[in-house]
Amino acid sequence: MKPVFMTYTKKDLINLAVCMILSVLIIPTFIKTEYWYTSILIPWLCLALATIGQQIVMGYTGQLALGAAGFMAAGAFAMFNLILRVPDLGFVGSLIVSGLIAAAFGILFGLPSLKVRGIYLMVATLASQFFIIWMIDKFGWFKNYDSSGIITAQDIVILGKPFTTPLAMYFVCLAVTTILTLLAMNMARGSTGRNWMAVRDMDIAAESMGVSLLRTKVQAFAISAFYCGVAGALFAFCYLKSLEPVAFDIKLSFKILFMCILGGLGTINGAFIGAAFILLFPVLLNAIGNNVFHGAIDATIISSIEQVIFGLLMIIFMIYEPLGMAKLWENLKQIIKFKLSSSNIKKFKSLKKT
């Protein structure tokens, strides 16, 4: 019998090694401009993490939820208050606890999923978005009674060492994202992920196999909110460096939803691809506007074009490739592999003839 169980294949380990070398060695040595870290790489990692959270609940468990930014806000403000009020917890401890606080909100707002589904669930989960933001605005305690509306995030200190340069913050985000991504992959490939997907594909059959719908759905919402909470804390502390509820509005929730769909529902790497695309696309459009048309096109028009193209892409992907860019990437690899192998066959044949 063939070896029937292996968590990671050789290919996975190679992929992981390539990603790690790229992100730990190559990027820091070749990219020196702060702009890349503060405006692209850090938000990319944070949003990719939030998108993994969205993937777990929407891509894997099939629950149409729209409130990722609300959970991110919960995580971010929990982090602020924990560092402020329980300094003994440390940065890493606070990060975990703020994730758990967001998870508690996830459980609360995941409960409607037991009774409603589809678009109705989407509306129900929108409540989390509005409720959490409202709560933070309404009760001054969450903002430490700051009247200005925008609070500066505390500096990141891990084990007594400050992490304040863009590069250091990039490494903090990278470490957290890498660990949580690996954990998410383990869950998605293991029995936990199979339960999620079973609930997504056919809930009655899943229940008849002994999968508890209540437990599985609530678990997915909790884990999803944990990821969003941690991502929100990193987003506020490493990227925005400030805390304001407005930063976590419904637009961000939609952005994460788009990243999830464009990246490919039910894939972990799709979260990274989708986040990169949505973050980089406006940058690319601006660059084209500036360099090709030399500023002849107004910035507002460019941002409108951006919206139009996103909308179009969403429709195109929904119709032609529901599995998103992750699937396109897979297909591309297959094609390259096939081309290589067919050219090998030709070589072999020509050798045979001579």
Added chain:
Amino acid sequence: MAYERKFKIGKPILEVNNISLSFGGVKAITDTSFNVLEHEVRAIIGPNGAGKSSMLNCINGIYKPQQGTVSFRGQQIPNITPNIMAQMGLSRTFQNLALFKRMSVLDNILVGRKLHTKTNFLEVALQLPKVKKEEKINRERSEEIISFLEIEDIKDTPVGKLPYGLQKKVELGRALATDSTIILLDEPMAGMNVEEKRDMCRFILKVNDELGTTMVLIEHDMGVVMDISDRVVVLDYGKVIGDGTPDEVRSNQKVIDAYLGVEH
């Protein structure tokens, strides 16, 4: 049957007592009772709309009957849900295929191992040694079922892409993976050609013979039913009109009338 059975037919394992189910004003099942003996192959037959699938859904807890009870191993089950029945050792397949379409054949069958998976999500996330051990056992059992059903070559294919006959096989495999004591099969041979039907019969009998699993099946093909089942219950308009061995049922006047029509 002439040959000696490894698992002798025993006491009643599942009893359905006076079940009545109606949807609004439409009565699907009226005051129906029958039992299933341990290790037997029990068929439920009847014309279209006789309430056969509704019956299975009542046993399995998908429908809640207005009246009547279901007992398992002599113990009445108060609040039946599919989940509770699965935990008690009752698995099933569905009439209109309820597979996890985007998952591979192997993953579908692995979901059937759910009740043999005790580790929680945190342990899975951290890939603790006990998770690996458990996963290995579950995968080995699933591979066994896959080779038993002779579907090794499609085990990594997403189920949604498979033809109907194979999907039915996978569904049987998923039910087998639960290691249940009873499996309910809702029209396991519907829409199959003769050869596929013969294969499916072989698997059903083999499972019953080798593992002693009690099989309850709904089937339209009378020939098949009479060949493979030990006892048959006949439903018509939600009522039992015949119950007994295939030969008894075949000679029952009521059954003949229900199937062939009565002269007026």
